[in-house]
Amino acid sequence: MGPFGERPYWWVHETKFYGNESAPALRQLSITCETGPGSPSGHAMGSAAVGYVMVIAVLSIAAQRKTPALLYWLLKMVLWMLLGLVELLVCMSRVYVAAHFPHQVICGVISGIIVAEIFSRQKWIYITSLQKYFSITLFLLVFAVGFYVLLKVVGVDLLWTLEKAQKWCVNPAWVNMDTTPFASLLRNMGTLFGLGLGLHSPLHTQHKKSTSNPFKMGSIAISLVLLQLLDFLTFPSDNHTIFYILSFTKSAVALLVPTILVPRVLFLFLQEKKVEKTS
Numbered sequence: 001m002g003p004f005g006e007r008p009y010w011w012v013h014e015t016k017f018y019g020n021e022s023a024p025a026l027r028q029l030s031i032t033c034e035t036g037p038g039s040p041s042g043h044a045m046g047s048a049a050v051g052y053v054m055v056i057a058v059l060s061i062a063a064q065r066k067t068p069a070l071l072y073w074l075l076k077m078v079l080w081m082l083l084g085l086v087e088l089l090v091c092m093s094r095v096y097v098a099a100h101f102p103h104q105v106i107c108g109v110i111s112g113i114i115v116a117e118i119f120s121r122q123k124w125i126y127i128t129s130l131q132k133y134f135s136i137t138l139f140l141l142v143f144a145v146g147f148y149v150l151l152k153v154v155g156v157d158l159l160w161t162l163e164k165a166q167k168w169c170v171n172p173a174w175v176n177m178d179t180t181p182f183a184s185l186l187r188n189m190g191t192l193f194g195l196g197l198g199l200h201s202p203l204h205t206q207h208k209k210s211t212s213n214p215f216k217m218g219s220i221a222i223s224l225v226l227l228q229l230l231d232f233l234t235f236p237s238d239n240h241t242i243f244y245i246l247s248f249t250k251s252a253v254a255l256l257v258p259t260i261l262v263p264r265v266l267f268l269f270l271q272e273k274k275v276e277k278t279s
């Protein structure tokens with residue numbers, strides 16, 4: 001292990017880099033004890049990928065609406081600068097809390113943008129069948145579990161980082177199951193599954209066709225509040241299977257909220273108001 005380890009909070013205890021000198025004392029916080037390998041940074045990767053897709057989407061809407069060239073240029077500059085600033089803050093904060101080395105957050109941003117660029121070109125995602133959503137979710141699960149078991153049989157533990165976190169974290173309560181790579185995978189699969197269910201629901205198709213911009217803005221605002229509330233929902237991790245199932249379900253529900261639940265309830269509410277007014 002050279003001067004480029006995984007998580008600084010365990011690297012300082014294990015490295016021979018400092019020789020006879022004492023290693024720097026790193027102050028741990030409740031958010032330091034991440035359990036993933038840390039290369040690349042998941043926070044940097046996720047935020048860069050989401051931000052990149054959002055900027056591209058806004059710019060393509062602006063282009064479709066034939067925004068004047070100067071305004072378009074200004075919008076482009078502001079959005080990219082904003083994303084740059086957000087990424088800078090994310091990266092600096094991850095390094096500041098000693099969750100990462102600088103190269104890991106830089107790799108995170110680059111890999112996030114590459115992933116976003118590849119997937120934003122995959123238009124089939126929006127039109128693919130419900131069955132395909134299900135089979136991709138199932139394939140990812142079987143592949144991940146199969147790969148994990150296979151490597152375990154040949155003596156490689158893919159969850160080796162969890163042990164390091166448990167060993168070097170000063171407070172065992174800070175080692176959060178939510179941060180394990182497998183929990184992340186299940187969350188992503190739940191999201192994919194929920195997106196498939198939501199997009200293929202007859203309710204979604206109905207509201208997609210027949211709604212005005214204020215209705216859409218209202219749905220977005222209410223969904224954001226509900227998703228924020230849903231985020232507060234955490235599960236005990238004593239039983240891992242139940243924990244993973246609940247994490248999966250929570251992520252799937254998170255996608256059903258903006259695609260079906262909120263538009264449907266808002267639609268029924270507005271319709272009732274209309275009936276009240278006319279009667």
Ligand SMILES: O=P(O)(O)OC[C@H]1O[C@@H](O)[C@H](O)[C@@H](O)[C@@H]1O
Nearest residue numbers: 034038041042043044178179184
């Ligand atoms: O690698 P980082 O920046 O510490 O981030 C790890 C995080 O990566 C994210 O992708 C996961 O969704 C989180 O659950 C996880 O904690």
